[in-house]
Structure formats: C-alpha cells, structure tokens
Amino acid sequence: MRYLTAGESHGKQQTTIVEGLPAQMPITKEDINDSLLRRQKGHGRGKRMQIEKDLVDIVGGIRHGYTLGSPIALVVHNDDFKHWIDVMGEDPVPEDQNIRRVVTRPRPGHADLNGALKYGHRDMRNILERSSARETTARVAAGAVAKTLLRNLGINIIGYVKEIAGIKAEERDDLSIQEKIDISEASPVRSLDDNAGKKMMEAIDQAKKDGDSIGGVCEVYIEGMPAGIGSFVHYDRKLDGRIAGAVQSINAFKGVEFGIGFEAARRNGSEVHDEILWSEERGYYRKTNRLGGFEGGMTTGMPIVVKGVMKPIPTLYKPLQSVDIETKEPFSASIERSDSCAVPAAAVVMEHVVAFELAKAILEQFPNDQFPKLKQTIDQYREEIRSF
Ligand SMILES: Cc1cc2nc3c(=O)[nH]c(=O)nc-3n(C[C@H](O)[C@H](O)[C@H](O)COP(=O)(O)O)c2cc1C
Numbered sequence: 001m002r003y004l005t006a007g008e009s010h011g012k013q014q015t016t017i018v019e020g021l022p023a024q025m026p027i028t029k030e031d032i033n034d035s036l037l038r039r040q041k042g043h044g045r046g047k048r049m050q051i052e053k054d055l056v057d058i059v060g061g062i063r064h065g066y067t068l069g070s071p072i073a074l075v076v077h078n079d080d081f082k083h084w085i086d087v088m089g090e091d092p093v094p095e096d097q098n099i100r101r102v103v104t105r106p107r108p109g110h111a112d113l114n115g116a117l118k119y120g121h122r123d124m125r126n127i128l129e130r131s132s133a134r135e136t137t138a139r140v141a142a143g144a145v146a147k148t149l150l151r152n153l154g155i156n157i158i159g160y161v162k163e164i165a166g167i168k169a170e171e172r173d174d175l176s177i178q179e180k181i182d183i184s185e186a187s188p189v190r191s192l193d194d195n196a197g198k199k200m201m202e203a204i205d206q207a208k209k210d211g212d213s214i215g216g217v218c219e220v221y222i223e224g225m226p227a228g229i230g231s232f233v234h235y236d237r238k239l240d241g242r243i244a245g246a247v248q249s250i251n252a253f254k255g256v257e258f259g260i261g262f263e264a265a266r267r268n269g270s271e272v273h274d275e276i277l278w279s280e281e282r283g284y285y286r287k288t289n290r291l292g293g294f295e296g297g298m299t300t301g302m303p304i305v306v307k308g309v310m311k312p313i314p315t316l317y318k319p320l321q322s323v324d325i326e327t328k329e330p331f332s333a334s335i336e337r338s339d340s341c342a343v344p345a346a347a348v349v350m351e352h353v354v355a356f357e358l359a360k361a362i363l364e365q366f367p368n369d370q371f372p373k374l375k376q377t378i379d380q381y382r383e384e385i386r387s388f
C-alpha cells in the first residue's frame, strides 16, 4: 500500500491517491470526514482554519460503502482558493507582481530559501505553497483509510498532546483506549490531563498575545497490533524505523521517541528492558512496556507508544530577521496570519501517518486482495501466536 498527495496550500484542492487496499473493506465518507474535522480543531490555530471546512469528495475506489480494490482517490477543496484565484491560476500571466504576489523574502524556519536554491525559483511562493502544512489534510485523508482498515481488524489508535511549552500532562496509564479517545476529543488542546490542558491553553493565549509561537510533544497510542509485524532483516523493513520516518516527515516535527525514548540513555538495562511473561489466556506478554511496543524492528504485541516533538510555528507576528533575495537587504517583515500553536492539530496528523505505516506493514506481511480473507488470516495469525 502506498499513497501520493498533490496540491498547493492556496490552490484549488488537496488530492490523495491511496493504492493497495484490498477490495470489500467497509468504509464510509464519515470515516474520512471525522478525521479531517478532528485535524482542523484545537486551540491556537489562526484565521485560515475559520475559512476552511475540510470535507472529502471520494472520486475513485469506493462504491456503496466498500473498497473496490482499485486506487482510492480523495479530494478536499481549499475554500480559501476563492481569494487566490488570480495568484494561483495555471495560465501564464504577465510578470506583474500584484497578480502573482511574488515572494522574495524567505522566512526562517520554512522551506522557502532552501527550496528556492534547489529549484531555482526566484518567486518563493512556488516553494511555500507546497511546503505548507496544508498538505497534512491530504495525509490525514490517506491515514483515515488506513485507520479504517486497522479498526476493521480490531486495532485502535489515538493521538493526543503530552506537552505544550514545557507544561507536561500527567501519565494516564490507567485509562482504557476508549477513555483516551473520549477525553482527548473533549479537550480543546487534546490533553488527557484537564489541569495541564487549562495551563496549555493559557500558554497558547499568552504566546499569541506576545506575537510568538510555542511547540510541544504529541503521543500516539495503539492497541491490538499482533506481535511480529515488521522485520529485523533489513533496515527498511524495521517498522519502528518506518514509523519514525513518517512522524519526522510531518511539518515542524523534530524528533521521535518510542516508549521511554531518550530516557533509556540514563537508566540501567534492568530498568529499560521489558521482562517476558506467559499466560494461557494472553500467550506471551511483557511485564512492562518501557520500549513502547517494539523489539528488533517488530511489534511485541504490547501497546505501541510513540512520541513526536513539534517545534514552535516558524512564522511569528514578532518577526525574525532575514534577507530579501532580490535586494540582499535585511528585513523583518510583519505577517498577515499564522497559527500560534498547532500541536493539538499535529497530534491528529501524527495519529494518521502512524496508522498508515501500520496498515502498510500488515498488508505487506499478509498480502490479500479481499478484505474478509485478510481478516481471517489475521485472526488465524493471532491464534497461532497466542498458542505458540
Ligand atoms: C498542523 C500544522 C499547522 C501548521 N501551521 C503553521 C502556520 O500557521 N504557520 C507556520 O509558519 N508554520 C506552520 N506549520 C509548520 C510549517 O509548515 C513547517 O515548520 C515548515 O513547513 C517547515 O518545515 P520543517 O519545520 O519541518 O522544517 C504547521 C505545521 C503543522 C503540522
């Protein structure tokens, strides 16, 4: 299974093509819209999110609530496009700065300058339109399809916020996954800890007032993945490595951890590794889950726990210094609009990119063109490893 996305931030639409789903898998428009609308929510987002209402148009691969086995094509329209029709049109226009809204001032922390150097564009709008995190809409659409496959196989996943601007949510290992889902959905910052959540909101409001931005840590939690998915035999078949790559590829993400993550560097081995137990009912399981559900690039069957670090949003109302590429003069320009914190939205994006890697790994290990047969195979595999 693979996916591709296309589309500019202020162009007509975001397009996603997902290939490799088995036929006969139940899926509805709501499965995808639910994910898209969740991504849009979250305290700290700017004016753009008031313009957009992300709803999917399914234009291929799904009929009467089931996958066909053909590529799935999904479209989400950019409602803001109506304000950018001239700027984003495909027809040639005269070299008129007013129509093109040429960008010659690279913003620190964005792809603007490196992209201009790489592609030779002197108008950096040609870079920023695609490097914008608007593209995460299309990635969430692909991830929603993957999440539906996982759910149909009894695998559940949720993303929430662990930390914003140094304010840390309490560990909530006591919660069931359904409680995690419900609590994070009800929180404006997707926190499982109400007290920390309130402080996070205050920090976001303060950052906005100061014309600044703040980052944080998202966590994705998965239950129901059988043991032995992924492989140790090659670097690019290690599933934890693939997940890390997918998370790191989200705009503004700067690091990934599994389980106790970097804390492992500070502990003795006896306080890091998860001892193996066995019971008739569960088969093999671990006494603890400090390694976050992976050993040797494969799932252990314990919950997968993965964290991603998001840097503060780079476009600031309190602008940073840069250099105009035409005049070579320094400038510190003011901006029209930006998010002050997108960590709550990013938790949803992270949930979906992780879901995609998990679904992809399952389909690689148990290739099947028909979903009911895939389900049977997975059920059988679960039984085999339980009684191994
Ligand atoms: C959901 C989401 C929303 C974002 N919103 C903004 C924004 O409003 N303004 C901004 O400057 N960057 C925003 N970003 C971050 C930039 O897209 C990102 O920092 C930039 O593309 C450079 O990529 P890099 O940080 O991965 O190097 C957002 C990121 C995500 C995940």
Ligand SMILES: C=C(O[C@@H]1CC(C(=O)O)=C[C@@H](OP(=O)(O)O)[C@H]1O)C(=O)O
Residues within 6 Å of the ligand: 009, 046, 048, 049, 052, 131, 132, 133, 134, 136, 137, 251, 337, 338, 339
């Ligand atoms: C549009 C989305 O996020 C955008 C990501 C983004 C950026 O630079 O990454 C900049 C902002 O867009 P604009 O420049 O149009 O105000 C965000 O709103 C979205 O999440 O759907």
